[in-house]
Amino acid sequence: MGSIAYIARRLLYGVILLAGVLVLNFFLIHAAPGDPAETIAGVMGGATAKMLAEIRTSYGLDKPLVTQLVIYLEHIAHGDLGMSYYFNQPVMELIAARVGPTILLVLAAQVFAITSGVAMGVFAARKPSGPLSAFIAVLSTIGYAAPVFWTGIMLVILFASIWPIFPVDGMTSARFTGGYFAYVGDVLYHLVLPAFTLAIIFLAQYSRLSRASMIDVLGADYVRTARAKGLSESKVVFKHALRNALLPIITVAGIQFGNLISGALLVESVFNWPGMGRLAFDSVLRRDYPTLLGILFFAALMVVVANLLTDLSYRFADPRIRTGGR
Amino acid sequence: MSVAEPAVRSRVIEGASPLREAWIAYRLNKPALFGTLLLIAIVAFVIYGTFFFKGDPYEIVWAPQTPPGTEASVPFGTDYLGRDILRGLLKGGGPTLAVGAAAAIITLVIGISLGGVAGFFGGWIDDFLMRVAEFFQVLPALLFAMVVITLFSPSTLTTAIAIGIVLWPQTARLTRAEFLKIRELEYVTAARSIGARNWRIMWKVILPNALPPLIVSATLTVGVAILFQAGLSFLGLDDPNTMSWGLMIGTNRQYILDAWWPVTLPGIAIFLTVFAVSLIGDGLNDAFNPKLRER
Numbered sequence: 001m002g003s004i005a006y007i008a009r010r011l012l013y014g015v016i017l018l019a020g021v022l023v024l025n026f027f028l029i030h031a032a033p034g035d036p037a038e039t040i041a042g043v044m045g046g047a048t049a050k051m052l053a054e055i056r057t058s059y060g061l062d063k064p065l066v067t068q069l070v071i072y073l074e075h076i077a078h079g080d081l082g083m084s085y086y087f088n089q090p091v092m093e094l095i096a097a098r099v100g101p102t103i104l105l106v107l108a109a110q111v112f113a114i115t116s117g118v119a120m121g122v123f124a125a126r127k128p129s130g131p132l133s134a135f136i137a138v139l140s141t142i143g144y145a146a147p148v149f150w151t152g153i154m155l156v157i158l159f160a161s162i163w164p165i166f167p168v169d170g171m172t173s174a175r176f177t178g179g180y181f182a183y184v185g186d187v188l189y190h191l192v193l194p195a196f197t198l199a200i201i202f203l204a205q206y207s208r209l210s211r212a213s214m215i216d217v218l219g220a221d222y223v224r225t226a227r228a229k230g231l232s233e234s235k236v237v238f239k240h241a242l243r244n245a246l247l248p249i250i251t252v253a254g255i256q257f258g259n260l261i262s263g264a265l266l267v268e269s270v271f272n273w274p275g276m277g278r279l280a281f282d283s284v285l286r287r288d289y290p291t292l293l294g295i296l297f298f299a300a301l302m303v304v305v306a307n308l309l310t311d312l313s314y315r316f317a318d319p320r321i322r323t324g325g326r
Numbered sequence: 327m328s329v330a331e332p333a334v335r336s337r338v339i340e341g342a343s344p345l346r347e348a349w350i351a352y353r354l355n356k357p358a359l360f361g362t363l364l365l366i367a368i369v370a371f372v373i374y375g376t377f378f379f380k381g382d383p384y385e386i387v388w389a390p391q392t393p394p395g396t397e398a399s400v401p402f403g404t405d406y407l408g409r410d411i412l413r414g415l416l417k418g419g420g421p422t423l424a425v426g427a428a429a430a431i432i433t434l435v436i437g438i439s440l441g442g443v444a445g446f447f448g449g450w451i452d453d454f455l456m457r458v459a460e461f462f463q464v465l466p467a468l469l470f471a472m473v474v475i476t477l478f479s480p481s482t483l484t485t486a487i488a489i490g491i492v493l494w495p496q497t498a499r500l501t502r503a504e505f506l507k508i509r510e511l512e513y514v515t516a517a518r519s520i521g522a523r524n525w526r527i528m529w530k531v532i533l534p535n536a537l538p539p540l541i542v543s544a545t546l547t548v549g550v551a552i553l554f555q556a557g558l559s560f561l562g563l564d565d566p567n568t569m570s571w572g573l574m575i576g577t578n579r580q581y582i583l584d585a586w587w588p589v590t591l592p593g594i595a596i597f598l599t600v601f602a603v604s605l606i607g608d609g610l611n612d613a614f615n616p617k618l619r620e621r
Binding site: 147261266 | 460461463464465466467468469470472473474476477478479549553556557560561562563572575579582583586589590593596597598600601604
């Protein structure tokens with residue numbers, strides 16, 4: 001199968017998945033106890049009788065369920081995710097303002113976790129019972145067992161009162177002056193701790209995985225051949241072995257994207273990072289369902305896009321998939 | 327523990343029934359034994375707190391933010407309102423562990439039944455169920471659980487169900503893979519040839535043989551479910567009238583710069599619990615897998 005046909009098929013599949021999320025959203029609203037109009041307006045949103053009547057007409061709540069579903073999907077196809085009665089703003093605008101910081105946080109954590117996880121795994125694999133291997137074992141235990149929001153709070157305590165070198169609150173300094181580059185620098189400076197906190201969980205997994213995968217690959221015949229040819233150790237490790245050891249990492253990194261977003265929700269809440277997690281938290285407290293369901297949709301969209309990119313990078317990293325077919 | 331048998335001392339496990347072999351291997355695994363003891367200690371602490379300890383964790387007993395070790399009546403200190411941290415830990419463990427266990431059971435029931443059906447029947451049923459699993463994996467689990475809990479009033483049961491709904495696909499995939507592998511083996515054919523029905527073959531013949539990896543995954547699921555419960559109650563989504571370790575962290579987090587202990591101690595409790603569970607899971611994994619046993 002050609003690459004283009006393959007990508008097209010994956011794209012179509014992603015669209016179907018997202019449509020599924022919307023249908024699920026719709027049924028969740030209807031399965032929730034109480035009047036759907038009130039659910040849409042948000043129970044605590046202080047919707048007036050007039051608003052409720054407007055919602056009933058605009059969503060056709062007096063019509064059969066299937067018609068309602070079609071109307072709901074039409075709304076969304078026009079970019080209308082509903083209105084947040086708490087924030088008094090269309091949900092689309094609310095989310096659009098907060099998608100950027102979340103993507104920034106998630107990508108920074110992912111990139112940091114993959115690069116340092118793989119680096120640690122590679123070096124640990126060369127001495128499977130050395131100190132770095134032991135460190136990875138400890139790290140993966142912490143990464144698995146410590147609640148991420150708690151790790152974040154511990155870092156806040158450390159960097160706010162004991163060793164104040166990194167900011168622990170928000171995305172920019174309160175009284176910020178300076179040009180564009182200074183602004184970017186300021187954001188990156190604020191990004192350090194949240195991204196690091198989020199990365200710890202995944203750093204643990206990637207380092208463990210790449211250590212195991214490198215140990216495996218370093219024992220393979222072609223690595224022995226490469227060594228026998230007299231190649232330098234760094235060429236053997238980085239050019240011959242690492243490329244093959246990376247494949248499982250890419251797979252796992254793709255699968256982890258949903259968990260990364262889940263983790264980001266908690267980390268954003270700890271560090272007051274102004275992303276979708278904060279918004280989700282605020283809308284949960286106010287029972288602002290349209291916003292919450294909109295966030296769920298956008299988060300699913302991010303996961304679908306990430307899976308698509310993983311697939312593509314997999315094809316890029318492994319020529320067998322590109323040329324051989326399956 | 328008897329380590330007198332020479333077979334055990336030489337770390338070569340002699341032929342015995344598979345379960346007994348696994349148990350011998352598990353017993354030799356020091357981290358796993360440590361995890362088991364740690365978990366027993368935690369469960370004993372929690373059982374004591376839930377059933378025998380009569381104090382009210384919401385009661386204000388001493389000056390707010392008393393550091394641990396400074397006042398004999400509140401050895402672990404007090405929180406921002408002056409509530410006893412030790413009481414909170416004693417009373418908060420029950421809901422944390424109960425939700426973790428209940429969520430794990432729900433996850434396993436959904437995961438094993440759907441995964442088993444998919445793996446056993448194959449064909450379009452398999453395709454369909456795996457697409458459903460994939461669909462649930464696209465939804466970020468915590469966010470979906472947040473939505474479910476918000477829509478259906480927060481209670482301990484809702485939390486457990488929400489966690490179960492988001493965690494089942496992994497168990498389902500694992501069960502499916504095991505069923506796919508085992509259904510081709512001779513003893514399944516033998517069972518079929520003596521006229522066993524599908525239902526019987528699935529749950530009486532295949533499932534017992536698929537159990538080892540499922541037990542390992544169940545253990546790890548308990549850990550994940552506890553972390554999930556903690557995360558949800560940290561966000562204030564669990565029932566606020568039920569004390570839990572996550573809730574303690576959530577309610578005290580605003581005051582962390584004045585007092586570290588009300589947040590740190592419950593966090594350590596969660597960490598130790600999940601840590602113990604993961605050691606047990608790793609130990610079971612090694613014990614069930616003869617290839618990984620030390621020889």
